[in-house]
Amino acid sequence: MEKDVKIKEIKPLDIKSVTTCDATAQMLKKAEKDGVETAHHRAASMKACPIGAVSACCKHCSMGPCRLNSKDPYGKVGVCGATIDTIQSRNFGRMVATGTAAHTDHGMSMLELFKEVVNGHIKEYSIKDPIKLEEVAASLGIEVEDREIKDIAMDLHKELERTYTQVEGEIPFAKRVPEKTLETWRKHNVVPRGAMREIMELMHRTHMGVDQHYENITNQCSRTALADGWGGSMVATEISDILFGTPTPVPGDVNMGCLRENEVNIVIHGHEPNLFESVLASVDDPKLLKTAEDAGAEGINLVGMCCSGAEMLSRHGVPHAGNFMSTETILVTGAVDAMGVDVQCIKQGLAQVADCYGTKLFTTNPRCRIEGVDHISFVEHDPRACTDAIVKGAIDRFKNRKVPIEIPNIKNSGIHGFSMEYINYMLGGTFRGSYKPLNENIINGRIRGVAGVVGCTNPRVKQDWVHVELVKELIRNDVLVVQTGCSQIALAKAGLYRPEAAAMAGPGLSEVCETVGMPPVLGLGSCADNSRILTACSEMVRTGGLGESLADLPVAGAAPEWMSEKAIAIGQYFVASGVYTVFGVTYPIIEGTKFYEHLFGGLEEMGFGKWGFTADPYEMARMMIAHIDKKRKALGIDRARERVMMDMADRQKLEAA
Ligand code: SF4
Ligand code: MSK
Numbered sequence: 007m008e009k010d011v012k013i014k015e016i017k018p019l020d021i022k023s024v025t026t027c028d029a030t031a032q033m034l035k036k037a038e039k040d041g042v043e044t045a046h047h048r049a050a051s052m053k054a055c056p057i058g059a060v061s062a063c064c065k066h067c068s069m070g071p072c073r074l075n076s077k078d079p080y081g082k083v084g085v086c087g088a089t090i091d092t093i094q095s096r097n098f099g100r101m102v103a104t105g106t107a108a109h110t111d112h113g114m115s116m117l118e119l120f121k122e123v124v125n126g127h128i129k130e131y132s133i134k135d136p137i138k139l140e141e142v143a144a145s146l147g148i149e150v151e152d153r154e155i156k157d158i159a160m161d162l163h164k165e166l167e168r169t170y171t172q173v174e175g176e177i178p179f180a181k182r183v184p185e186k187t188l189e190t191w192r193k194h195n196v197v198p199r200g201a202m203r204e205i206m207e208l209m210h211r212t213h214m215g216v217d218q219h220y221e222n223i224t225n226q227c228s229r230t231a232l233a234d235g236w237g238g239s240m241v242a243t244e245i246s247d248i249l250f251g252t253p254t255p256v257p258g259d260v261n262m263g264c265l266r267e268n269e270v271n272i273v274i275h276g277h278e279p280n281l282f283e284s285v286l287a288s289v290d291d292p293k294l295l296k297t298a299e300d301a302g303a304e305g306i307n308l309v310g311m312c313c314s315g316a317e318m319l320s321r322h323g324v325p326h327a328g329n330f331m332s333t334e335t336i337l338v339t340g341a342v343d344a345m346g347v348d349v350q351c352i353k354q355g356l357a358q359v360a361d362c363y364g365t366k367l368f369t370t371n372p373r374c375r376i377e378g379v380d381h382i383s384f385v386e387h388d389p390r391a392c393t394d395a396i397v398k399g400a401i402d403r404f405k406n407r408k409v410p411i412e413i414p415n416i417k418n419s420g421i422h423g424f425s426m427e428y429i430n431y432m433l434g435g436t437f438r439g440s441y442k443p444l445n446e447n448i449i450n451g452r453i454r455g456v457a458g459v460v461g462c463t464n465p466r467v468k469q470d471w472v473h474v475e476l477v478k479e480l481i482r483n484d485v486l487v488v489q490t491g492c493s494q495i496a497l498a499k500a501g502l503y504r505p506e507a508a509a510m511a512g513p514g515l516s517e518v519c520e521t522v523g524m525p526p527v528l529g530l531g532s533c534a535d536n537s538r539i540l541t542a543c544s545e546m547v548r549t550g551g552l553g554e555s556l557a558d559l560p561v562a563g564a565a566p567e568w569m570s571e572k573a574i575a576i577g578q579y580f581v582a583s584g585v586y587t588v589f590g591v592t593y594p595i596i597e598g599t600k601f602y603e604h605l606f607g608g609l610e611e612m613g614f615g616k617w618g619f620t621a622d623p624y625e626m627a628r629m630m631i632a633h634i635d636k637k638r639k640a641l642g643i644d645r646a647r648e649r650v651m652m653d654m655a656d657r658q659k660l661e662a663a
Pocket of ligand 2: 461
């Protein structure tokens, strides 16, 4: 070990049962040999609390904490009289509020950056996609004809700011919501006013002695979550595209083999593209390259992890070294000279592992500091001050590397960067600008439906396995899969981002993939980019032939290995938008309670989507496909698919009859 870190006795894991990622498995073995503990080890030694796991406890006031019986949920109530449904829905509501706050705070930062770039106060970034700027502005009713880009941009900023700060009215992107879906929202009073107001009201309502009706709390959960999906996250995606470029397909490598032994390796991990974009500029700086060369390095190698990594992979083809459950293990290679982190999904355990291997770990965002870790503040008016310092720190560590290096020789290539604009173009070919070909392929049955498979990895399940098995099963059944975040990386590691993976798809989907040369699984970027799926679904409705509301579409969503509160907020905004959404791992509500039944069925009766749960990937695929088929039937397009799926012999039999 580089530092004088006390080598611990680590209880060895049955590594094959905790991950299917070979690189992570190799590093877990090494970590155990080196006496280094990871989240996988901690999960094995810490049993999840069975009461907390199903939200059967409350600590919202000091008359408690109150713990109800998860086996007999209606057997008692809290000291204040709160029932199990009140306690569970309040806990759920706070998860939605926190997840929404994370996305909206991120989106608001992006919007602030945009304003400062437009008014010339920040010169390090610029508007990379003025066409998208005009499209977004026009979609919100802002005049764009014969106007200066700067004027349009200032109007757009003013309009989008309402997403966060508005007190009454409807958030701007409510304009994108199909009319019938919006009608449902208005009927149930869940159209978000502004994210700050919705989060504040949800926190208020979940205070002791306020809202004590699980259905009423659920309504505010929906309103708040919609302020995330159609608000905070959507603004973050659109503004990031305008500032940094809308993704188009780009080849990219994933996995730990992206590290290079003879180069200075820098990993950026978190969620904010502005930090990553600035590091990209820093690693290209001739002066810093010369410093690296003088230190004996053959170059500077920048790789991403987690969601900002997925975003940079999608936007620029920057190599990606692994998803959430590999962020500690990558440090075990000894090859990472510096890791820069910003916000969200940053494990505190990184500090100890970085210490063990001498990796320089830097926090950069004032919202996220870690005890004992160096902080270099990232200031948007002078971003290079921070990112150059990270690079210098990395070069310094390279010069003084003391630990043996072991880089798993595993790298998987694929095609990433399928923004909804590009999917539209690619499937459309000559029909550029229309979702007609996608809808037609769904109507004629070649594509059975569309599934969004997204979200985290979680040490409570075998890393990547649920994602990969689920997606394989879906594409085998002609379901086109779109992905974001850590799930995208799991499938990229499994090789499904290669166009040749079309051979693993069912006959209809593989025909479409082969015709247009696309993989059967399309990566859209970070977890904030789930908003791209909402935008695409709206376009599918608008294009016609697939019903009038989002709830009519033959689509489904899943987060098979979720772990964060952001995932719950995302799940709730998909459900409130009309999408059947299935979660894996565990569900934080007791099955069979009134609140559970409301989420898993009552909401659908009100015109929304509904939740589903199973930890089993094959069952999950079956549930999603059954839902897609149910929607196809309701649309009257189930027969078309049967015709497409008949082979030649079947057709001949039919013709002869
Ligand atoms: Fe117990 Fe009610 Fe206080 Fe919650 S709010 S801790 S249920 S007394
Ligand atoms: S990083 S929220 S583990 S997708 Fe967005 Fe991955 Fe989940 Fe974090």
